[in-house]
């Protein structure tokens with residue numbers, strides 16, 4: 007053990023060892039892993055070792071595919087056998103909607119380049135797994151590259167390969183304390199103090215405590231999980247081939263062959279947390295007492311699915327613990343607000359995801375950014391609020407118990423809600439507003455026609471389709487009122503505010519009294535934001551963006567901060583409403599006394615302080631749906647008053663209250679992109695059309711060199727608008743787009759355009775196929791549909807309506 011390393015990785019489970027391996031692989035060899043006992047002493051020793059391809063987040067599915075390819079590589083490098091059983095695996099559907107979902111998932115696999123999967127019918131499933139009762143099975147998604155590994159062997163293979171490349175592993179040495187220093191950390195361990203620049207929390211079952219050592223309360227908690235292993239099953243003993251892995255999605259169980267018997271794991275609905283504050287420090291290679299009564303309902307389903315289980319004894323029960331986050335995805339990346347403190351924890355499936363997690367974290371540390379879009383597991387997708395014990399208990403419990411339960415895109419789940427509500431929430435609810443949730447905040451979806459209205463969960467158009475359609479049409483005909491509390495707002499002040507904005511934003515910074523769209527880039531030229539900047543004219547600027555990116559944005563802003571500028575997240579202090587539609591000006595005139603809101607007095611993209619009703623509001627003349635519009639921002643305490651003022655005055659102008667569902671439809675009719683759909687951290691301005699807003703002539707902004715290079719070379723693909731010949735469902739995202747049988751791109755988002763009467767998709771398409779009029783196809787919920795490239799902005803292509 008040296009007294010100083012560049013990086014200290016805390017925790018020698020599969021994830022810590024993978025992080026260590028990837029750091030040395032990417033060239034950082036002065037790294038050490040410190041383990042409390044011996045490697046695998048947390049969850050890793052007793053996992054079932056299963057890996058499979060399916061994940062609801064396609065980016066994470068791609069990283070899982072990377073992990074699977076890595077097993078042979080680390081085995082060869084380390085000389086340690088990983089015990090690879092590439093048996094293939096089948097996700098089985100026994101409900102019609104699930105079968106539809108699997109068919110859609112298969113197409114998304116194609117988009118991700120996962121070419122090892124195919125759909126299989128009931129007979130083929132029975133032939134592959136003769137022990138299974140398939141009488142109610144409708145079909146499955148089979149992937150040859152699924153199976154299981156030996157958990158001990160795999161962890162030691164990562165570790166051995168890392169050692170060979172120069173990493174140090176220090177076992178039987180608990181980290182007791184972390185002390186921040188100006189240039190990094192002092193890691194106080196049982197064997198002495200180690201200095202380092204960076205610390206990585208791979209603490210697994212102890213991640214909570216290792217977070218608290220740096221003042222971070224992470225949204226992570228251990229939960230109990232069971233599997234059983236049977237005695238020898240004679241039919242299996244007689245088989246030549248190993249059985250494939252089965253995930254019975256309606257049955258709550260997963261199964262693989264273990265020796266000559268079966269291993270059956272369960273995700274029970276009656277979940278149980280285990281040591282929410284983290285495992286005890288003296289916890290060893292131990293298991294929890296099995297709790298058969300608690301898991302009995304799911305076990306019964308499993309025994310029906312595999313009748314042979316009824317004839318054999320159970321050789322081994324495993325009731326172990328592993329960690330969960332509110333959405334079940336890991337916490338990876340640099341912790342916002344804590345210098346050089348990184349996390350790779352909350353990894354629910356370390357053998358399946360460990361490789362991808364290790365790679366992504368190492369890329370972030372060594373290259374400053376990951377090569378794939380890892381938003382779905384970025385630690386900055388949560389704020390401190392998510393660590394609240396009751397929130398964590400409800401959301402992780404919900405995730406665990408619904409692990410194999412189908413969740414529809416339009417389904418609203420209950421856990422941790424309502425947490426945060428804008429002040430007009432109660433009044434809007436009275437008026438029939440239905441709510442979704444974003445970063446803990448209730449966001450309006452649509453106004454239901456009656457108290458009893460229930461939206462049917464579906465992959466297709468729901469019974470709220472026409473309600474949303476009416477909101478869209480009314481907005482385009484008269485005026486729509488939208489609660490904009492779910493926009494983030496950052497206040498930039500100080501003598502250097504303008505210079506700073508000029509450096510971090512790639513666009514021209516608007517003149518006093520003006521606002522503008524402002525793309526933000528990484529040094530690599532990839533996108534970091536599709537923000538709006540407001541220059542209020544008094545030395546104060548606002549940046550506005552998506553609410554759920556608050557911690558992510560603030561981490562970036564802090565990283566680029568300089569003396570003489572202050573950036574404050576004011577999203578909880580300022581909220582608002584937008585008015586949009588042809589009659590929004592008349593309505594504004596009715597509630598504004600001290601300003602001329604006409605096109606002469608308040609031009610498109612102007613912004614200023616105006617009295618709206620009783621409020622001194624900050625107003626911008628813009629809209630997200632291409633209509634004449636005004637975004638009115640007020641202090642949170644005046645939100646309800648503003649709502650009442652606008653509701654009262656709006657009655658004379660046919661105003662309709664709308665939600666985000668209408669907004670999403672209206673914006674796609676304008677081909678306006680969204681963050682994490684059309685714009686992500688791995689796309690570039692040239693591909694997505696955001697280059698139109700870049701001030702290439704401006705010197706010194708972050709990402710300029712790379713953006714100039716892209717402009718010279720030209721982007722290989724383009725964001726286009728597609729008219730899709732959809733019938734009862736609209737494109738959503740990640741569906742492949744085909745020219746004949748060649749995949750030429752994929753859908754980034756889609757919706758029904760109610761006022762243009764078309765199903766619309768936006769898609770990233772190879773340049774050669776991006777011309778208007780090109781006839782392509784796509785798969786909507788697994789069904790092939792014609793998709794034609796149309797000119798952008800099918801509604802009001804010249805943009806005249808928002809400028810009037």
Ligand SMILES: Cc1cc2nc3c(=O)[nH]c(=O)nc-3n(C[C@H](O)[C@H](O)[C@H](O)COP(=O)(O)OP(=O)(O)OC[C@H]3O[C@@H](n4cnc5c(N)ncnc54)[C@H](O)[C@@H]3O)c2cc1C
Nearest residue numbers: 017019021042048049050054055056181210326356357358
């Ligand atoms: C019953 C069961 C079945 C499972 N089946 C599967 C499966 O089939 N497939 C799959 O992919 N996953 C499965 N898992 C999940 C899998 O086990 C975990 O995702 C994985 O082990 C997490 O690895 P980790 O490295 O993050 O954490 P851990 O394995 O918990 O490792 C953390 C390590 O950090 C060390 N540590 C903590 N604090 C300190 C400190 N202060 N100082 C020094 N060292 C410290 C601990 O000693 C420990 O060794 C299963 C889990 C269970 C319980």
